[in-house]
Amino acid sequence: MKDAFASESSRRDFLRTLSLGAGATLLGSSALASPLNWLAPGRKLGVALVGLGNYSTGQLAPALQQTKYCQLAGVVTGSPAKAAQWQQQYGIPAKNCYDYKTFDRLIDNPAIDIVYVVLPNALHAEYVVRAAQAGKHVICEKPMATSVADARHMIAAMEKAGKKFSIGYRLHFEPHNQAMMRLGQSQAYGKISHLAADNGFKFSSGGTPWRVNKKLSGGGPLMDMGIYCLQGCLYTKGQVPVSVTAKFTPETGTGYFKEVEAGVNWQLRFADGTVADCRTSYAENMQGRLRADAANGWFELEPAFGYGGLAGRTSKNDGLLNLPNSNQQAAQLDDFAQCVLLNKSTRVPGQMGLRDVQLLEAIYRAAETGQAVSTKDVVQLIDRTSAH
Structure with missing residues (x-):
């Protein structure tokens, strides 16, 4: 199988683009000032x-x-x-x-x-x-x-x-997740066939009470930790799924989950046949993982979604996910400030948030009914900010 980065020069070009980040690319000539x-x-x-x-x-x-x-x-x-x-x-x-x-x-x-x-x-x-x-x-x-x-x-x-x-969505400003976007959307390892993501933690009596109060939270771990899995699969694939199936995981007997789910497993199906299997939970500690299997190899982050300590690897051991950690929130805030100052569009607009709320509702509906739910009507907002 042909390596997506057959030459050392092409690999260096990719790394150089990655190191520049999205800011200068998006700002264009305005970045000079x-x-x-x-x-x-x-x-x-x-x-x-x-x-x-x-x-x-x-x-x-x-x-x-x-x-x-x-x-x-x-x-x-x-x-x-x-x-x-x-x-x-x-x-x-x-x-x-x-x-x-x-x-x-x-x-x-x-x-x-x-x-x-x-x-x-x-x-x-x-x-x-x-x-x-x-x-x-x-x-x-x-x-x-x-x-x-x-x-x-x-x-x-x-x-x-x-x-x-x-x-x-702070991870759109984080180098490892930006690299996942680029590798996936550019099909650097060939067409993606399967995605996997998980994220969760054990909720305890010392946790934030509103997270298990449905009136305030709107739901359990899916709304909190699971949205990272959903986002990760979407920005790695660069597409919105056409359907979803899901099921809730059992109550753990702790008494914390009277109003919200303890956990949920769901599967996204994309128009080209790609499948994404995701898990989230308030009853299980998960390090946070995002993985893509493609025609010519695989690439993954683990941990994938935390505030720091993120790490990645690939099947080719090519160093494309050996990246520095950074202050995600500072990068996010500065990018938005530049959107205001330069009157440019944000890469994480309200329309993206709406898209994801639509998909979260579809996942809940699938878990509640036990039936596949179509997502074809969800707006096809694709994040290509960092893909090329």
Whole structure:
């Protein structure tokens, strides 16, 4: 079988393209000038974090200390103690701290350009719409919404406001996952025949309670950890499936899963015959894996979806997945800031979030009915951002 990278020069070309990342490619000639030239001296785009839970505290706030084009400028929290702590730790002015009742006053604050919604899933729609009405650009954490209707409402509100809108799909800015996109969509190892992905952890009494509250979460591990598996298969294949089958995994007897599933296994079928087998769980620790088997070899990441420590390998041992880890959130935030500054499209738009909510609903429907569910009507939004 012919090696997709038959010459050392072609391999070097691929690695060089990979090292450049998506930013310069997407910016084109505009990349020659720093977006900071568009700002007043010393001014970065101000970001307000809405919700100060673990992700904001442990990932987003530290990442905003490393960004080039944006900075932590404000917070929205229902806890006065947290607001005071963040003011002291990050030097945030009291006038840039809001609670959920005063949230709409953001419209009068020019220091805040971007609102990042980091709330329980069921609250995403309300606060994206309110941020749009306040005239702010918005990043919304995944999953975008707990229903297709909410997702469409969010997109309509952002379009009406004329503001940029993206979903917090951080792995689209991570070198290993970008390489999976390129290898899969360019068919570097030939046509993909099979994909596999899994992601999960054991939920415990010390976990975040809203994750097993269906009203707030919209579902269990599928909405939380499983969406990484779904995304990974879609951006590696570069296509949307035509149907899905699924089944819930049994309750574990812990009592945690009275409202949401303990786990779910599902299978995606693509128009060309490719199959993707995926698993997610709140009852089993999974390292997180994304693998593609193709006509001329295989390539995989394990761990695939974490905040760091990602690692990959290929059947050819060609080094194409021997890549550095990076701050995913800083890269994501800076990319969105450049979208705002240069008026360019985000690679993770609201329409992608809508597509995925449609597919999540199809997986739940398949598990509930025991029948294959067609996904042919799902918008064919393909991520080719990093494919070539």
